[in-house]
Amino acid sequence: MNENLPLVSVVISCYNHQDFIRSCIESVVRQTYKNFELIVFDDGSSDESPVILEELSRQYGFYFQAHDNIGLSKTLNKALAMAKGKYVSPLGSDDMLMLDKLEKQVHYMEEHTDIALLGGNILCIDDKGAIRRQQKLTPYREVDFNTIMMNPKQGPAAPTMMLRTDILRGIGGYNPDNNLEDLYLWLKITHSGHKIAILNDVLAYYRKHDYNTTRNYRFMTESILAIFQNYKDEVVYAGARNKILISMFLKVSKKDRQYALELLKQISPRFYNIKVIRGLVYWLLPRRK
Numbered sequence: 001m002n003e004n005l006p007l008v009s010v011v012i013s014c015y016n017h018q019d020f021i022r023s024c025i026e027s028v029v030r031q032t033y034k035n036f037e038l039i040v041f042d043d044g045s046s047d048e049s050p051v052i053l054e055e056l057s058r059q060y061g062f063y064f065q066a067h068d069n070i071g072l073s074k075t076l077n078k079a080l081a082m083a084k085g086k087y088v089s090p091l092g093s094d095d096m097l098m099l100d101k102l103e104k105q106v107h108y109m110e111e112h113t114d115i116a117l118l119g120g121n122i123l124c125i126d127d128k129g130a131i132r133r134q135q136k137l138t139p140y141r142e143v144d145f146n147t148i149m150m151n152p153k154q155g156p157a158a159p160t161m162m163l164r165t166d167i168l169r170g171i172g173g174y175n176p177d178n179n180l181e182d183l184y185l186w187l188k189i190t191h192s193g194h195k196i197a198i199l200n201d202v203l204a205y206y207r208k209h210d211y212n213t214t215r216n217y218r219f220m221t222e223s224i225l226a227i228f229q230n231y232k233d234e235v236v237y238a239g240a241r242n243k244i245l246i247s248m249f250l251k252v253s254k255k256d257r258q259y260a261l262e263l264l265k266q267i268s269p270r271f272y273n274i275k276v277i278r279g280l281v282y283w284l285l286p287r288r289k
Helices: 021-029 049-060 072-082 101-111 145-150 165-170 181-191 217-229 237-252 257-266 274-284
Strands: 008-014 036-043 063-067 087-092 115-125 141-143 162-164 195-207
Touching: 008 021, 008 072, 008 101, 021 036, 021 049, 021 087, 036 049, 036 072, 049 063, 072 165, 072 181, 087 101, 087 165, 101 115, 101 162, 101 195, 115 181, 145 181, 145 237, 162 165, 181 195, 181 217, 217 237, 217 257, 237 257, 237 274, 257 274
Parallel strands: 008 036, 008 087, 036 063, 115 195
Antiparallel strands: 087 162, 115 162, 141 195
């Protein structure tokens, strides 16, 4: 390792990703940037993930510990407490890094000391690792608190994030009571006056499969609203809250009438728009048998 280069702590929390964890780990150990430490926890997997990780830790010499299931945010806080790096790079155990990801980000953050969190673009892949036909690549941008509140999708893609460790610790790390850790961090960081930037470089592969958290609409809605509640005194709160409710109502109106009705009752009539009308149409249509 070159001691003149800042140390990066790559942290991974694995849960039931036996089919993906090997490629995830190998994308880290093969980085062009060599001054990093890898901290990996298995969060109570019931598949072969702990066995695979134990083998990989012996092969590549990284820190690994398996523990009972405590949830993603608590596991990431354990890793953060151990991290020795100037920067922290969290990675989902079903995703993969581009091999120059750490190198590009360290170079940028060393030159731009005002950036607290740096992300980039992703390539979406399926559960077999094939690149999906449709991709959405965006130019360089910086996002502030109001932007993320009103449109959380503007935040940096999860597997591309790199954060300054001192700032992450300074805001208290991850919220142990909310496992939608990315949105929590984005809002906490920007609300504290720090900057988030997203490079136009592709930095990671994001795997889309049947078990992605984003497919659990009730979990997503309740987690987002709980995070937003911390900012209920902000001017954008009402608009942001109702926008999320409307978006989720439209998504579930075809799939779950009962939950769609729960969401509709929470939407303030003054925020009704064409999406609410479309959701009502879907909700009223007879279900196919």
